[in-house]
Every structure is written in C-alpha cells, then in structure tokens.
Amino acid sequence: xxxxxxxxxxxxxxxxxxxxxxxxxxxxxxxxxxxxxxxxxxxxxxxxxxxxxxxxxxxxxxxxxxxxxxxxxxxxxxxxxxxxxxxxxxxxxxxxxxxxxxxxxxxxxxxxxxxxxxxxxxxxxxxxxxxxxxxxxxxxxxxxxxxxxxxxxxxxxxxxxxxxxxxxxxxxxxxxxxxxxxxxxxxxxxxxxxxxxxxxxxxxxxxxxxxxxxxxxxxxxxxxxxxxxxxxxxxxxxxxxxxxxxxxxxxxxxxxxxxxxxxxxxxxxxxxxxx
Amino acid sequence: xxxxxxxxxxxxxxxxxxxxxxxxxxxxxxxxxxxxxxxxxxxxxxxxxxxxxxxxxxxxxxxxxxxxxxxxxxxxxxxxxxxxxxxxxxxxxxxxxxxxxxxxxxxxxxxxxxxxxxxxxxxxxxxxxxxxxxxxxxxxxxxxxxxxxxxxxxxxxxxxxxxxxxxxxxxxxxxxxxxxxxxxxxxxxxxxxxxxxxxxxxxxxxxxxxxxxxxxxxxxxxxxxxxxxxxxxxxxxxxxxxxxxxxxxxxxxxxxxxxxxx
Numbered sequence: 001x002x003x004x005x006x007x008x009x010x011x012x013x014x015x016x017x018x019x020x021x022x023x024x025x026x027x028x029x030x031x032x033x034x035x036x037x038x039x040x041x042x043x044x045x046x047x048x049x050x051x052x053x054x055x056x057x058x059x060x061x062x063x064x065x066x067x068x069x070x071x072x073x074x075x076x077x078x079x080x081x082x083x084x085x086x087x088x089x090x091x092x093x094x095x096x097x098x099x100x101x102x103x104x105x106x107x108x109x110x111x112x113x114x115x116x117x118x119x120x121x122x123x124x125x126x127x128x129x130x131x132x133x134x135x136x137x138x139x140x141x142x143x144x145x146x147x148x149x150x151x152x153x154x155x156x157x158x159x160x161x162x163x164x165x166x167x168x169x170x171x172x173x174x175x176x177x178x179x180x181x182x183x184x185x186x187x188x189x190x191x192x193x194x195x196x197x198x199x200x201x202x203x204x205x206x207x208x209x210x211x212x213x214x215x216x217x218x219x220x221x222x223x224x225x226x227x228x229x230x231x232x233x234x235x236x237x238x239x240x241x242x243x244x245x246x247x248x249x250x251x252x253x254x255x256x257x258x259x260x261x262x263x264x265x266x267x268x269x270x271x272x273x274x275x
Numbered sequence: 276x277x278x279x280x281x282x283x284x285x286x287x288x289x290x291x292x293x294x295x296x297x298x299x300x301x302x303x304x305x306x307x308x309x310x311x312x313x314x315x316x317x318x319x320x321x322x323x324x325x326x327x328x329x330x331x332x333x334x335x336x337x338x339x340x341x342x343x344x345x346x347x348x349x350x351x352x353x354x355x356x357x358x359x360x361x362x363x364x365x366x367x368x369x370x371x372x373x374x375x376x377x378x379x380x381x382x383x384x385x386x387x388x389x390x391x392x393x394x395x396x397x398x399x400x401x402x403x404x405x406x407x408x409x410x411x412x413x414x415x416x417x418x419x420x421x422x423x424x425x426x427x428x429x430x431x432x433x434x435x436x437x438x439x440x441x442x443x444x445x446x447x448x449x450x451x452x453x454x455x456x457x458x459x460x461x462x463x464x465x466x467x468x469x470x471x472x473x474x475x476x477x478x479x480x481x482x483x484x485x486x487x488x489x490x491x492x493x494x495x496x497x498x499x500x501x502x503x504x505x506x507x508x509x510x511x512x513x514x515x516x517x518x519x520x521x522x523x524x525x526x527x528x529x530x531x532x533x534x535x536x537x
Contacts, residue, residue: 171365177333178379178430179355188378192369269369272410 059239067239068246074228075247081224082217083251085141086209089148093205096149097156098198104157105164105190106182122154126212130219139220148212152205159201163194196270199263206255214248282347283308284466285332285357285434290341292327297339301327303496304341307485309466311433314457316469316477318532319487324497325470329436332468333359345434358430362439364423366411372422373398373407379430394429401425402455417448424456428463435460437469441476453480474532478525481505486535500535503528 024032041061047053048060059067068075100118104111126147133143167190175185217226225244232240263270285308292302301324309315319325330336332343337352350356366375373391374381380390398404401421411419420440427435440456441449457480460467471477477484483504489497505528519525 168363168365170361170363171367173330173335174359174361174365175382176335176354177357177359178382180382184382188370188382189367192367195369267369269371269410269412273368273412275413 056236057238059242063239064242064246067237068243071240071243075225075244078223078225078228078244079247079251082210082213082226082248085144085213085216085224086148086251086255088141089145089212090152090205090209092145093149093152093209094156094202097153097201097205098160100153100157101160101164102186104161111161118154118157121150126151126215130216133216134220139222144213144216144221144224147216148209151208151212155201155204155208156198157201159197160194163197164190166197167193195263195267199259199267202262203256203259206259207252210248210252210255282344284311284313284346285309285468286344286347287328287332288342288344290328290331290343291339292324292331292336293339294327299491299494300339300496301491302331302489303498305487305497305499306341307468307499309434309468311466312461312464313482314460314467314469314480316471316481316484317487318471318474318477318484318536319497320490320536321472322492323487323489324491325472325487326438329359329438329468329470333357333436356432357434357436358427358432360423360427360435360437360440362442364411364416364419364443366419366422366426368411370411371407372403372409372411372414375411376422376426376429378426383431394425397425397428401428401459415448416444417452420444420452421455424459428465433464434466434468437467439471439473440469442471442473449476456480474529474536475520477532478505478529479520484528484532486532488535488537500537503531503535 045060045062048055048058048063055063100114104114129150130143130147133147137143137146171189171193172185175189180188213224214226214229217224218230221227225248229241229244232244287305287307290302290305291300293300305328307315307317317325317328327336331338331351334343334350334352334354334356341351342349343351345356366372367378370378373394374387376397377385377387377390377394380393381387385393395407398407401424403418403421403425406414406418406422411422414422424440441452444452453476456467459465469477469480471480483502485502486500487497488500489495491497506524
C-alpha cells in the first residue's frame with residue numbers, strides 16, 4: 001500500500017544537510033594540523049640550536065625525545081601508578097556522578113539540595129584541596145583517588161542531569177499511554193536519550209582524571225608522574241620535565257580516544273544519525 | 276459497568292477540563308462519540324484546547340467533570356486503554372525500527388524475541404518492509420510516521436487518538452499518508468479521533484467533524500460549535516480523494532466548517 005514516491009524517498013533533507021556541513025576534506029583535516037605541529041617543532045628546534053633561548057632554560061624537541069626514550073622504563077613505572085589512580089578515581093567518580101544524577105532526576109528535593117552544593121564544590125581549586133586531603137589521608141592511594149573522584153563526578157553528573165531533563169515530555173506521555181512504569185520510562189527513553197551528554201561529560205572527566213592524579217602526586221607520594229615531575233624539577237632537568245608533560249598529554253588523549261571508542265560501541269545509532 | 280454491544284467505541288460525556296485543577300476552565304461541557312472503524316476529526320483554532328481534550332480522552336489527565344467511556348466502560352483518567360499518536364513520530368533514536376514498533380508489547384511484558392516475531396509480519400502490510408533493522412534516523416519522515424502508526428496499532432487498542440499526525444510532513448507525503456491512514460484504519464476496524472487545525476485535512480479524512488470555538492487563554496472556555504457530517508461513502512465511491520476535493524459537496528462541507536469556526 002506504500003506509494004512508490006514515498007517508499008523510495010531517500011531523506012532529501014539529510015543529503016542536502018550533509019553537503020553543507022561536510023566542510024574540509026579528510027586529507028585536509030589531517031594535513032593542516034600536522035603541518036602546523038611540524039612547523040612549530042622545527043621553529044622550536046631552531047630557536048634552541050641557534051641560541052636565541054639558552055638551552056638550560058628550554059630543551060630542544062630532540063633533547064626531549066631523547067629524555068623520553070632514555071627514561072622510558074622509569075616513566076612507564078610512574079605512568080602505571082598514575083593510570084591506576086586515574087582509572088580508579090574515574091570509575092568511582094563516574095559511578096558517583098551517575099547515581100547523583102539519577103537521584104536528582106527522580107527526586108526534586110534531592111535536586112534542589114544538591115544542585116548548589118555541586119556547583120560550589122567546583123569553585124574550590126583542586127590545588128587548594130589536595131594538601132588537605134594529603135593531611136587527612138596520608139601519602140597513599142586514598143587522597144589521590146578522592147581528589148579524582150571530586151573532580152570527575154561533576155561533569156558526569158551535570159551532563160547527565162541536563163540529558164535527563166531534555167527528555168521530550170511528549171515521549172513520556174506516549175510511554176504512559178502504553179502503560180509504562182517509571183523504571184521503564186527511565187531505561188527505555190531517558191537513559192538512552194542522555195547517553196550523548198553522558199559521553200560528553202565523560203570525555204571531560206577523563207582528562208580531569210589524569211590531571212587530578214598528577215596534581216595530587218605533586219603534594220606527596222612515592223610514585224607516579226607527578227612525583228617524577230617534582231623530582232626532575234628539583235634537579236633542573238628541563239628535558240625530562242618536558243618529556244613527562246608530553247607523556248601526560250598523550251595519556252589524556254589516549255583516555256579521550258578510549259571514551260570515543262566506548263561511545264561508538266555503546267551508541268551504534270549515532271553513526272546513522274551523523275550520516 | 277457492563278459494556279453494551281451497541282455502545283460507541285469511545286464516548287466523551289460532558290467533559291469539562293482544566294489545566295490547573297479547576298481555577299481556569301479550558302474546555303466546558305463537550306460530548307462526542309466515535310464508532311468502530313470511524314474517523315472523527317476535531318477542528319479548532321490554535322490554543323483552543325484540542326490537545327487538552329486528547330489528553331483527557333487518552334486518560335493522561337482526569338476530567339474535572341464528565342466521563343470518558345470506552346465501549347461503555349468508564350476509563351476517565353486511566354491511561355493505556357486507547358492508543359495515542361502525535362505530530363512528532365516519537366521514535367526512540369536508540370532503537371531499531373523493529374524494536375521501536377515492538378515497544379508497547381515489550382512494555383506490556385512480552386519477551387523481546389516474541390514481540391519481534393509478532394511485529395515482523397506486519398511490516399509489509401504497513402509499507403515498511405526492509406526497514407526492520409534500520410535506525411529511525413535512516414528513514415524518511417513519511418516512513419517514520421508509518422512506523423509510528425504500526426507502533427500505535429501494536430498497542431492493541433481499537434481506538435486511536437491522533438494529534439496533528441501528519442502536519443510535520445511535506446505536502447505530498449501528507450496527502451499520501453492521509454488516504455493511506457484512512458484505508459488502514461477502516462481495514463483494521465480502528466476508531467480514530469484526529470485533531471487538526473487544517474480544515475482540508477478534516478474534510479478529506481473524517482466521517483464526522485466536531486468544530487470547537489472559544490479562547491481559553493482569553494478567558495472564554497472552549498465549547499462545541501457544531502458537528503458536520505461528511506458523506507464518506509460517496510467520497511470513497513469517487514475512488515480518489517483528490518477528486519472529492521474538487522466536488523461542490525466538498526466545498527459546501529468546508530464552508531460549513533469554516534462558518535462554525537467563525
């Protein structure tokens with residue numbers, strides 16, 4: 001009974017939108033930033049080699065790479081510690097953020113009670129609270145994980161709450177006319193609808209996790225990239241300082257990439273929407 | 276209450292409705308009926324409370340006064356007894372089409388595989404063959420609305436309420452889907468209440484048209500201005516809905532509705 005004109009309709013709006021928003025080609029998107037980074041590295045190397053900036057203040061990129069390679073086994077050990085702290089903190093932070101968001105969505109009183117507290121908690125600088133946590137919990141794993149939980153739960157909770165609130169009220173009405181329970185409305189509509197926002201929050205939390213771990217390690221600990229950083233700073237080994245900064249940034253990028261990968265697995269329909 | 280066999284599929288008796296628990300009345304003393312297989316349109320200006328009426332008929336809200344009877348049984352304020360379809364198709368983006376249309380069955384407790392097996396044979400009949408494994412984003416607006424109608428059908432009720440169901444579609448798809456819907460509804464024996472502000476849509480689709488008047492936001496509760504019958508049998512006899520739209524009868528009915536709208 002379908003009319004041919006309609007069944008073969010290949011979403012005209014979709015294709016025209018794709019044409020407008022396709023933007024630069026894939027090759028250009030990779031080439032332009034790659035050239036920019038290369039030029040910057042070459043200029044940096046030249047500036048150091050030509051003595052424009054004294055070498056004891058700024059190591060050249062090749063010296064940084066040499067430090068990275070030379071210290072690789074030591075760095076790997078420290079990176080392992082930082083990663084364990086970050087992963088543990090992130091998992092707990094995300095869990096806490098998720099539970100907080102669900103409760104805030106379900107019970108208005110909890111939302112009203114927690115909303116200002118959560119916002120205020122984010123105005124306290126991480127570096128200010130870290131020494132306090134060391135005083136309370138010592139030099140072990142606990143203060144680091146707690147600091148990461150404090151910084152990572154926020155993006156997840158806030159993005160999830162706004163995701164839940166963005167649920168179309170008509171969709172909820174429709175579910176009710178089907179006789180759906182609150183739990184069914186949550187699992188079938190609200191949660192999948194908020195996944196996009198959850199992953200946006202998670203991407204931010206992932207970078208916070210590594211940075212949070214490093215900051216808490218600065219203030220005391222036995223191992224970790226932050227501890228390594230403090231040591232090389234005290235010995236004025238700037239090449240190693242740069243090496244560890246690069247490593248931290250690479251780890252953060254890797255974690256963000258992992259989140260993207262997880263999103264692609266969890267949200268297969270997203271690809272259909274983007275096409 | 277016993278359900279007399281000659282009772283209308285859905286009946287609203289003297290409904291008075293409010294948005295805010297009775298302080299301001301939106302709709303006053305409206306009665307209407309729909310028989311099995313019949314399409315009834317409710318026409319009124321924007322903001323006159325059409326959707327409020329539909330909410331009451333669907334059981335999402337309880338009327339301040341009056342009753343909603345389904346085959347003679349009082350279902351006022353009881354959702355889940357009549358099906359409901361909106362202008363937005365409201366397909367869940369994260370579910371494939373098959374799982375979207377199966378949703379009412381799954382919510383009612385049918386295991387997923389069983390629900391899919393029940394829905395799959397209906398895809399061809401609803402012009403949706405080949406879309407089972409697709410995501411909603413991959414379908415055109417018309418196809419999405421067909422999927423929404425299949426989902427409505429799988430709610431298993433014989434009365435469907437439609438709130439401007441085709442107004443988000445392009446003009447050609449809209450005309451196609453209107454006639455498709457009417458023939459499907461009569462084939463399935465579904466009673467339909469369609470809300471629209473488009474008089475042409477009402478005249479082409481309906482067996483009967485209820486016209487509303489009033490301005491609740493301006494303090495004038497909406498009431499029934501009148502009822503217009505559409506000689507549907509003759510319209511269908513002329514086989515083409517487009518032809519019907521060119522007849523003097525069509526123009527006369529449209530004029531009558533417009534007069535009632537004021």
